[in-house]
Amino acid sequence: xxxxxxxxxxxxxxxxxxxxxxxxxxxxxxxxxxxxxxxxxxxxxxxxxxxxxxxxxxxxxxxxxxxxxxxxxxxxxxxxxxxxxxxxxxxxxxxxxxxxxxxxxxxxxxxxxxxxxxxxxxxxxxxxxxxxxxxxxxxxxxxxxxxxxxxxxxxxxxxxxxxxxxxxxxxxxxxxxxxxxxxxxxxxxxxxxxxxxxxxxxxxxxxxxxxxxxxxxxxxxxxxxxxxxxxxxxxxxxxxxxxxxxxxxxxxxxxxxxxxxxxxxxxxxxxxxxxxxxxxxxxxxxxxxxxxxxxxxxxxxxxxxxxxxxxxxxxxxxxxxxxxxxxxxxxxxxxxxxxxxxxxxxxxxxxxxxxxxxxxxxxxxxxxxxxxxxxxxxxxxxxxxxxxxxxxxxxxxxxxxxxxxxxxxxxxxxxxxxxxxxxxxxxxxx
Amino acid sequence: xxxxxxxxxxxxxxxxxxxxxxxxxxxxxxxxxxxxxxxxxxxxxxxxxxxxxxxxxxxxxxxxxxxxxxxxxxxxxxxxxxxxxxxxxxxxxxxxxxxxxxxxxxxxxxxxxxxxxxxxxxxxxxxxxxxxxxxxxxxxxxxxxxxxxxxxxxxxxxxxxxxxxxxxxxxxxxxxxxxxxxxxxxxxxxxxxxxxxxxxxxxxxxxxxxxxxxxxxxxxxxxxxxxxxxxxxxxxxxxxxxxxxxxxxxxxxxxxxxxxxxxxxxxxxxxxxxxxxxxxxxxxxxxxxxx
Numbered sequence: 001x002x003x004x005x006x007x008x009x010x011x012x013x014x015x016x017x018x019x020x021x022x023x024x025x026x027x028x029x030x031x032x033x034x035x036x037x038x039x040x041x042x043x044x045x046x047x048x049x050x051x052x053x054x055x056x057x058x059x060x061x062x063x064x065x066x067x068x069x070x071x072x073x074x075x076x077x078x079x080x081x082x083x084x085x086x087x088x089x090x091x092x093x094x095x096x097x098x099x100x101x102x103x104x105x106x107x108x109x110x111x112x113x114x115x116x117x118x119x120x121x122x123x124x125x126x127x128x129x130x131x132x133x134x135x136x137x138x139x140x141x142x143x144x145x146x147x148x149x150x151x152x153x154x155x156x157x158x159x160x161x162x163x164x165x166x167x168x169x170x171x172x173x174x175x176x177x178x179x180x181x182x183x184x185x186x187x188x189x190x191x192x193x194x195x196x197x198x199x200x201x202x203x204x205x206x207x208x209x210x211x212x213x214x215x216x217x218x219x220x221x222x223x224x225x226x227x228x229x230x231x232x233x234x235x236x237x238x239x240x241x242x243x244x245x246x247x248x249x250x251x252x253x254x255x256x257x258x259x260x261x262x263x264x265x266x267x268x269x270x271x272x273x274x275x276x277x278x279x280x281x282x283x284x285x286x287x288x289x290x291x292x293x294x295x296x297x298x299x300x301x302x303x304x305x306x307x308x309x310x311x312x313x314x315x316x317x318x319x320x321x322x323x324x325x326x327x328x329x330x331x332x333x334x335x336x337x338x339x340x341x342x343x344x345x346x347x348x349x350x351x352x353x354x355x356x357x358x359x360x361x362x363x364x365x366x367x368x369x370x371x372x373x374x375x376x377x378x379x380x381x382x383x384x385x386x387x388x389x390x391x392x393x394x395x396x397x398x399x400x401x402x403x404x405x406x407x408x409x410x411x412x413x414x415x416x417x418x419x420x421x422x423x424x425x426x427x428x429x430x
Numbered sequence: 431x432x433x434x435x436x437x438x439x440x441x442x443x444x445x446x447x448x449x450x451x452x453x454x455x456x457x458x459x460x461x462x463x464x465x466x467x468x469x470x471x472x473x474x475x476x477x478x479x480x481x482x483x484x485x486x487x488x489x490x491x492x493x494x495x496x497x498x499x500x501x502x503x504x505x506x507x508x509x510x511x512x513x514x515x516x517x518x519x520x521x522x523x524x525x526x527x528x529x530x531x532x533x534x535x536x537x538x539x540x541x542x543x544x545x546x547x548x549x550x551x552x553x554x555x556x557x558x559x560x561x562x563x564x565x566x567x568x569x570x571x572x573x574x575x576x577x578x579x580x581x582x583x584x585x586x587x588x589x590x591x592x593x594x595x596x597x598x599x600x601x602x603x604x605x606x607x608x609x610x611x612x613x614x615x616x617x618x619x620x621x622x623x624x625x626x627x628x629x630x631x632x633x634x635x636x637x638x639x640x641x642x643x644x645x646x647x648x649x650x651x652x653x654x655x656x657x658x659x660x661x662x663x664x665x666x667x668x669x670x671x672x673x674x675x676x677x678x679x680x681x682x683x684x685x686x687x688x689x690x691x692x693x694x695x696x697x698x699x700x701x702x703x704x705x706x707x708x709x710x711x712x713x714x715x716x717x718x719x720x721x
Contacts, residue, residue, distance in 0.1 A: 092684030095470040117687045121470040202668070203579055259556035261668050262579025267558055395686035396491070399670075406668035410581045427488050 048072075050079045051335045054097060055108035055322060056090035057156075063355040071342045078335045080106075098123045101329030105336040108322040109152050111143045112390035113398070115323070124151035125326040125333055132337075135344035137379070140361035143386060144323045153340065154320030157359040159378055160283040160387050161213040161303035161316045162198060163290065168278050176302060179309035187255050190278050198250070199268035199277035202261035206268070207405040208398075210281045212387045213303035215243040216314040222385060225392045229429050235404065235422040236415070244404060244414035246306045251409050256281075261409050269293060285321065287371045288357030299371050301378060316378060319387035320361060400424035456700070462693040469689035481694030491670055492678060492695060496702075498585050499674040503653035503706075505589035506596075510649050511642070514597045518604030519634075532605065535598035543595070547662030550591045554578050578664055581671035588663060588672055592656055600645045607641025608634070643714040647707050654703050675699045 053068075061084055068080045083103075085093070091110065095118060097103045109115050109124075118124060127133060128150040133141070136153055144152035169176070172193060177183040187197040200206045219239035227233035235241075250256055257263060257277065269286060271277040273293035279302055280286060287299050303316045324343065326336040342348060349362035357369060359379060367373050378384060392398040404421035408414050463481055467474035485492050517535060521528040538546065553561050554577035562574040577587040611634065619629045635642075657676035660666065666673035666681065673681075675695065683692035 092680075095687075099470065113685065113687070117468065117470060120468070204665070257557070259576035259579055262554070262556040262576040264551065264555070267555055270558075395681065399491075399681065403667070403669040406581075410579075410668055424491060427484075427490060 048077050048079045049332055049335050050081055051105040051330075051332050051339060052103050053080050053082045053106045053339065054085065054090075054094065054104040055082075056085050056087040056094075057108075057322065058084050058086070060084070060352075060356055063352055066355075067343070067348055067352065070348070071339060074342070075338060078338060080339060094118075095121060095123070098327050098329065101327060101331060104327050105330040105332045106339050107325055107327055108155075109325050110390075111154070111320055111323060111387075113393055113395050115144070115146075115152065116393045118325075119146050119151060123328050125328045125330075125336075126151060127153065127326065127337070127340075130337060130341070132341040132344045135341075135346075135362055137361050137363055140318075140320065143320055143390070144325075152323035152325040153344070154323045154361045155343070156321040156356075157318060157361045157379065158283050158285045158321050159301055159316055159318050159359070159375070159384065160209050161301055162210070162279040162281045163272075163284065163287055163299050164279040164302040165272065165275065166298040166300045167296070168195070168275060176300075177305055178312070180305055180307060183305045187253070191254055195275070196257045196271065196277040197255045198257075198279045198281050199263070199271040200250075200256040200260040200281045201263050201265040201268035202256070202406070202409055203264040205265055206260065206263075206281050207402045207409075208389055209283055210247075210304075211243070211402065211405055212317040212319075212389055214246055214306060215239065215388060216303070216317060216385055217305075217307045217312055218242045218246070219388070220313050222388070222391070225388060225397070228425060229392070229394055229397055231426075231429060235401065235418045235425060240401075240404075241414050241418050243306075244408045244417055246304070247405055248408050248414055250304075256409075261406060273297070284375060285358060287375075288369075291371060299374070301375060313383070314385045315382045316384040317387050318378070318384040319390055321358075394428060396428040397425050400428075459693045459696050459700075462690055463697050464694075465690040467689045467693075468687045469683060470687065474690065477690065481691045482698070484691065485695050485698055491673065492675075494670050495666075495673040495675050495678040498670075498672060499654060502585055502589045502592070502656065502674060503650055505586055506592050506653045506656075507646055507649050509589075510593045510597050510600055511645055513593065514600035514645065515604050515638075515642075517597070518601050518608055519630075521601070522605055522608045532598075532601065535601050537598065538595050539599045541595075543658040544662050546591065546595050547659050550594075551578070551663050554587055578672075579668060581668050584664060584668065584672045588656075588660055589653075591663070592653065592659060595659070596649070596652060600649065603641050603645050603648075604638065607638045611637045639714055643711060646714065647710055650706055650710060651703060654699070675702075 053064075061082075064082055068082060072079055090108075091114060094104070094107065094109075094114070098107060098118070098121075109118055124146075126149045128148075130150075133150055133153065140154045140157060141150060144150060144154055172189060174186050174189060175182075177186045190197045200210065221227070221239075224233055224239060228235065233239075251260060257268075257271065265282060265286075268277070268280055268282070269290060270293065272280040273290055275294075280290065284301070290299060291297055301316060305312060324340050326333055326340065330336055343352070344362050346362060346364040346366070349360050350366045350368075352358075353360045353365050353372065354368045357372065359365075359367070359372060359376060367376050389398065389401075392401065400421040403424070404417040407417035407420065412420075462474075464476055464478060465474045466477050466480075521532050521535075553559050556562060556574075556576045556579065559577070561577065565571060565574050575583060578584050615633050615637075616629065619633055624632065654674075655676060656674065657680065660672055660674055660677050661680065664672040666677045676699070679692050679695050679699065682688050682695065686692075
């Protein structure tokens with residue numbers, strides 16, 4: 001029995017060794033082939049300086065691979081090693097990676113908390129005097145500034161406000177509402193036609209996206225969250241209780257689908273793609289996915305109007321999904337800046353925009369798809385404000401704000417929810 | 431018998447690993463719990479007991495997360511233990527069907543927690559989810575719920591998933607424990623005219639105590655460590671109703687960049703698990719018998 005076991009184990013071990021050897025052999029063979037094929041280019045690459053580019057948007061990998069190839073062709077003395085991390089992982093680990101300067105010569109930063117933390121740690125290189133800063137729209141730059149210096153350059157521009165089905169509106173003879181009363185009329189008409197006005201993904205991103213457009217005209221002061229964190233404002237004041245009351249109104253009157261807090265973004269997108277809902281309460285970054293699900297959809301933006309027409313100051317919300325920056329601990333800062341300069345050229349930026357289906361902050365970008373063309377006028381012609389949520393610098397305060405929305409959608413009275421949230425804010429800011 | 435000194439060298443690899451992956455992080459956490467380190471900067475200040483004071487007296491979300499975690503743990507320990515025990519008794523005989531059923535019940539354990547979270551998020555979806563659709567189909571529409579979106583029941587929905595995920599593992603421990611009980615004790619009980627319940631109470635349960643101790647202690651620790659499932663399914667929401675201690679520590683450390691405070695909560699968390707496990711061992715050990 002023992003002998004049998006030993007011989008079986010030995011056999012298995014030999015088999016595994018054989019497999020490993022074969023695998024090694026194959027990979028070595030492939031490597032050799034690759035080396036032979038690229039002997040000329042590898043000689044050049046040996047002399048080239050390799051920079052590391054880290055970011056978090058997995059969906060950009062293909063287009064960035066192509067752009068990097070073009071960059072390396074134009075700059076044979078520089079190669080780019082790109083690493084993409086899942087966004088949660090990036091949010092938690094990027095700072096550690098940037099610390100010793102060997103990773104992330106060029107890196108991306110979220111606006112808001114992450115920008116503040118990286119700034120406090122001193123990992124941003126000041127880009128204020130770089131020529132390529134002029135390639136970006138002036139109006140978009142502020143979010144990457146601190147202490148009068150341009151530390152990061154917003155690249156991808158998104159509109160965090162509901163996307164609506166234009167074709168459905170035309171069929172039902174609905175106009176885009178410009179006041180609260182018109183908005184209510186529109187929602188009632190949709191409901192009469194058995195269509196949910198807004199598909200709200202309350203289980204994940206619904207509250208953090210929709211809070212921006214819901215509050216944009218309730219709290220016109222763009223420093224309201226800075227004041228909240230410094231104790232000059234409270235969530236129990238009208239700007240926030242009114243916003244919570246609006247959420248309650250939308251929920252209680254069936255503007256959101258039933259059980260909105262249990263619906264995730266995939267389910268909400270499916271509702272809009274199936275034309276069971278007229279609007280998706282997320283943002284422009286979902287337009288491409290919606291059109292993949294239903295190519296017939298013609299889309300536009302329709303932020304909620306929560307005030308009378310004469311009180312409307314802001315028409316929508318914009319934000320930078322990510323900002324490009326150079327690691328101050330890097331020893332290859334010049335090469336890193338060359339790469340950012342390349343990304344900010346209109347033809348390269350246009351390629352990125354069209355292949356990812358996103359708007360950009362770079363000047364002179366030419367959008368090809370109908371969806372991007374139909375909505376690009378929001379960049380210059382509409383009065384949009386920067387996403388207020390990203391102006392909250394304390395994660396615990398942001399959680400309290402979002403928690404109060406979830407609380408109201410769960411049935412709690414807005415004032416009570418605001419008080420509960422304010423208590424958390426005070427615990428974490430005093 | 432004289433033990434050669436050489437034998438002590440064999441402890442070294444294990445000790446190094448233990449020191450590197452357990453002692454060092456633990457000591458570091460205790461050290462940083464007295465600081466305001468943000469996890470990135472090289473500089474930090476000592477803040478004494480400030481972090482502990484905040485956790486105990488000035489952080490309502492932490493208090494809520496402890497409460498949620500205890501609710502989650504109690505639900506999982508009670509139901510997982512009972513379900514695993516019942517199925518172990520039903521499947522204790524070594525027949526081909528029982529082998530197959532044990533393997534089936536064990537199957538969820540080998541899945542990754544993120545896969546389990548994905549499956550159950552879909553099951554619980556209020557409009558597209560299979561659970562509500564099934565309830566409607568069999569005429570129990572009044573039982574349909576917003577399983578993860580309703581703050582009153584979301585923590586129990588997560589706990590149920592945890593039970594589904596790990597009950598099979600505990601079943602195997604109980605089956606092993608049942609097989610270790612001498613058969614002549616059951617024969618003696620039968621001759622004495624004991625009922626099935628009396629046999630269970632006087633023979634099976636007392637002799638299963640060592641297995642039960644392992645199951646309950648392990649389930650408790652597992653319940654406190656259910657980070658991935660909770661994080662992937664609800665992220666602690668809605669409104670912190672499913673926030674448990676481990677997800678809250680993650681929030682503070684990696685979203686709030688307050689490693690000092692997160693370390694203080696981790697130390698309190700460690701002490702809490704140690705205390706609960708110690709009490710369980712004491713209580714269950716006192717129930718042990720030998721015939």
